[in-house]
Amino acid sequence: MTTANHPVLPQGFKRFSVEQTLLKAAALIGLRGPTLHALLHMMQKTDPAAWTDPAREPVFFAPQDETARALGKTRRALYNTEITLERMGLIERRVKANGQRSSHGKCGIVFSKLIAAFPDLLNLIEQAEIERRRIKALANERSSCLHYVNARLREATNDDSTLDHIRGALAAWPRTDSLTRMGLDALEAHVEDARRLCIAVDDVLDLLRDSSGEPAENFRSHIQENNVIDNSVSCNDAVDRWSAGKPAHSDLPVSEPTGPGDCRENECEAASASRKAKMLAHLTPDRIFKMASADMQHAISVQLGNRTEPRKSDFFRAAEAMLPALGINPSAWNDAVSFMGIDRAWLTVLLIDANRDHPETPVKSPGGLLRTLTRKDREGTFKLDGGLIGLLTRKGV
Numbered sequence: 464m465t466t467a468n469h470p471v472l473p474q475g476f477k478r479f480s481v482e483q484t485l486l487k488a489a490a491l492i493g494l495r496g497p498t499l500h501a502l503l504h505m506m507q508k509t510d511p512a513a514w515t516d517p518a519r520e521p522v523f524f525a526p527q528d529e530t531a532r533a534l535g536k537t538r539r540a541l542y543n544t545e546i547t548l549e550r551m552g553l554i555e556r557r558v559k560a561n562g563q564r565s566s567h568g569k570c571g572i573v574f575s576k577l578i579a580a581f582p583d584l585l586n587l588i589e590q591a592e593i594e595r596r597r598i599k600a601l602a603n604e605r606s607s608c609l610h611y612v613n614a615r616l617r618e619a620t621n622d623d624s625t626l627d628h629i630r631g632a633l634a635a636w637p638r639t640d641s642l643t644r645m646g647l648d649a650l651e652a653h654v655e656d657a658r659r660l661c662i663a664v665d666d667v668l669d670l671l672r673d674s675s676g677e678p679a680e681n682f683r684s685h686i687q688e689n690n691v692i693d694n695s696v697s698c699n700d701a702v703d704r705w706s707a708g709k710p711a712h713s714d715l716p717v718s719e720p721t722g723p724g725d726c727r728e729n730e731c732e733a734a735s736a737s738r739k740a741k742m743l744a745h746l747t748p749d750r751i752f753k754m755a756s757a758d759m760q761h762a763i764s765v766q767l768g769n770r771t772e773p774r775k776s777d778f779f780r781a782a783e784a785m786l787p788a789l790g791i792n793p794s795a796w797n798d799a800v801s802f803m804g805i806d807r808a809w810l811t812v813l814l815i816d817a818n819r820d821h822p823e824t825p826v827k828s829p830g831g832l833l834r835t836l837t838r839k840d841r842e843g844t845f846k847l848d849g850g851l852i853g854l855l856t857r858k859g860v
Contacts, residue, residue: 469520470578478514478521481581482506488584491591492551501534501544502553505572514578522557523572524564545572553577594647601654602642604766607780608657609636614805615664625671629664632656658768661776746851748773751810753860754851756817759785775806782809789816789829799837807847811836814850817858 472480482503489499505523513521525533531541548554555573558564564571612633619626636657642650752763752773762781763773786796791812799808815833818826826832839845 468517470575471515471517472578472581476515476581478506478509478511481514481577484581484584484588487588491587492584494551494553497536498544498547501530501536501541502548504534505530505554506574506577509574514574520569521574521578522566522569523574524566524570526564552580598643598647598650601647601650602639603784604780605636605642605650605654605657606639607783608654608661608776609633609639610783610800611661611776611779611805612664614800615668618804619668619671625667626664629660629667632660655768658766658776661780662774665775746855748778750855750860751778751813754817754854754858755813756819758788759813759816775809778813779805779809782812785812785816791830791833795830795834795837799833799840802837803840807840810847810851814847814854817854818850821857 472478485494485499485502488494489496494502505525506521508523508525509521510519513519523530527538527541531538534541536544545554545556549556553574553576555576557570557573559570612629616626616629616633637645637653642653645653749772752760755763759781762784763777765784766777766780767773783796785791786793789812796808796812799811803811811833812829815826815829815836818824819829836845840847
């Protein structure tokens with residue numbers, strides 16, 4: 464005697480698992496509400512053990528009239544529902560010659576095809592979730608690009624028509640609330656255009672600054688010229704404490720004069736200021752990347768795509784992407800961008816993040832510290848230069 468070998472659910476799954484999976488996959492496979500309801504009703508009338516026993520087969524035996532009454536359908540409507548489910552490959556209609564169902568001969572609505580299709584349904588849901596997360600990430604990145612370009616345009620002091628094509632491209636962008644409906648391919652193409660516009664707005668503003676007779680706004684000088692000058696110096700006492708990472712007035716580890724009363728700080732103040740200016744003049748994208756934490760470096764790398772050298776927009780968008788992990792409220796970030804300016808804001812976040820693992824004064828509350836530093840920046844007392852120099856020295860870059 465041969466034992467039948469029917470399809471069974473993968474180990475660890477039961478009939479209830481199939482029901483939950485169908486609820487998640489219904490929209491993906493075009494399974495409409497009334498049809499889904501009828502399918503679940505029939506499934507729940509089967510023996511749960513038959514879904515996991517290869518010697519058995521899950522079959523729904525109840526007559527059509529009885530089932531139609533239970534579902535609030537006509538018999539004809541139920542028949543159409545069953546035909547739809549059969550065409551979708553979810554059931555098999557196995558009936559007697561007179562159309563009747565009976566446990567004798569296993570005649571009824573058979574769910575072996577649904578069991579066989581179950582792994583495909585799981586995979587479909589997984590792929591849909593991956594796509595959903597990708598779309599969400601792309602939508603967030605587009606929002607970051609929009610934030611960046613708008614902020615750059617607000618910072619522009621020149622209303623030259625050279626910026627008109629930037630404004631025109633920005634105006635043509637799809638609405639934020641339509642991004643998730645664009646489709647993955649179209650959204651990826653749009654976000655790539657958004658990345659290019661971030662770079663383009665920097666290039667245009669650099670050219671405008673150049674043609675105005677001001678210093679060229681390259682990566683290094685822009686960072687320098689927007690910072691409050693830090694006149695603190697290293698003490699020329701025997702103990703070198705310039706980069707020891709002691710707490711500063713800004714609540715970040717920056718250099719401060721610390722030494723005995725007879726140290727000659729006044730004599731070396733000019734030399735110290737010169738040394739700091741020289742260090743900041745070499746604050747290249749590569750060095751800034753090396754200053755960043757491993758998490759921030761990953762966030763920056765994600766922004767680069769096929770490019771090899773970060774741009775200012777990459778650092779900005781990486782800092783914005785790190786906000787949730789750092790526990791920084793978007794309102795605190797927006798305040799920092801508004802009051803500090805774009806570059807000081809992302810540099811401050813990069814500095815805060817890098818100092819979470821400071822050996823002596825680790826940052827415990829990045830969000831609270833960003834608000835404090837934004838307030839101090841408005842007061843003119845935040846010494847970003849000193850913090851960056853302290854980080855450069857500690858990282859050895």
